[in-house]
Amino acid sequence: MDAIAAPGTLFARLREDARSSxxxxxxxxFVAGLTDGSLPEAAFRRYLTQDYLFLIHFARAYGLAVVKHATLEDMRGAAATLDALLNHEMRLHVQFCAEWGIGEAEMEAEAEAEETMAYTRYVLERGLAGDVLDLEVALAPCVIGYAEIGARMTADPRLKREGNRYDAWRAMYAGDEFQAIAAEAIARLDRLGGARGAEARFPMLARTFDEACRLEARFWQMGLEAARGAP
Incomplete structure (x- = not known):
């Protein structure tokens, strides 16, 4: 299902170039387990705790985007996203985790997994070493990827809704609000790409996108490995 991005957009081209990853x-x-409800709870709990730490660095990335953007309009957009992450998304995440019996103090005390550090520091490195287009491309698999995952899960005939504790997670990312966030990210990539020479830079941007996809997959795998080691 590729309807989340029209053919020819920068995101669609990056996704096609990195199709395997x-x-x-x-x-x-991990996603298949969320869909049919078979994911071990230990895997999801590990994911939730590390995702809290991930969101902190995600917010830092948007703080960096404010510095990197060239126009006041884009700076305001990045600042609005930063505010939403710190003052809305983090609060929602804490509330969601509380339903799983995971407190904020517990998450704050958790050590960062290597997989969490690998992806978050990679995103920040791409933003620091490059420009805002490099940063947005590194973020795209997370922002846009979760929207495509939510949409795919919803369309999957294996989806279990009744009695599936993970279905609330799917509904959040398949919902109109997050789908609109992803649509704006796709449009922003096109706008930045046109202004910052994406065509000439495509091979490097594609490498960044591919690496970010592989790091995202490792983040899922982290959860599965935690479940395998659970008593």
């Missing part, structure tokens, strides 16, 4: 990420066994 992209599919390994969005069709990962």
């Amino acid at each position: 992209w599919e390994a990420y969005i069709a990962h066994p």
Whole structure:
């Protein structure tokens, strides 16, 4: 299902170039377990705790985007996203985790997994070493990928809704609000790409996107490995 981005957009081209890594990420066994409800709870709990730490660095990335953007309009957009992450998304995540019996103090005390550090520091490195287009491309698998995952899960005949504790997660990312966030990210990539020479830079941008997809897949795998080691 590729309807989330029209053919010819920068995102669609990046996704196609990294098709193998992209599919390994969005069709990962972790996602399959969320869809049919078979994912071990230990895997999801590990994911939730590390995702809290991930969101902190995600917010830092948008703080960097404010610095990197050239126009006041784009700076305001990045600042609005930063505010939403710190003052809305983090609060929602804490509330969601509380339903799983995971407190904020517990998440704050958790050590960062290597997989969390690998992806978040990679995103920040791309933004620091490059420009805002490099940063947005590194972020795209997360922002847009979760929207495509939510949409795919919804369309999957294996989806279990009744009695599936993970279905609330799917509904959040398949919902209109997050789908609109992803649509704006796709449009922003096109706008930035046109202004910052994406065509000439495409090979490097594609490498960044592919690496980010592989790091996202490792984040899912982290959860599965935690479940395998659970008593």
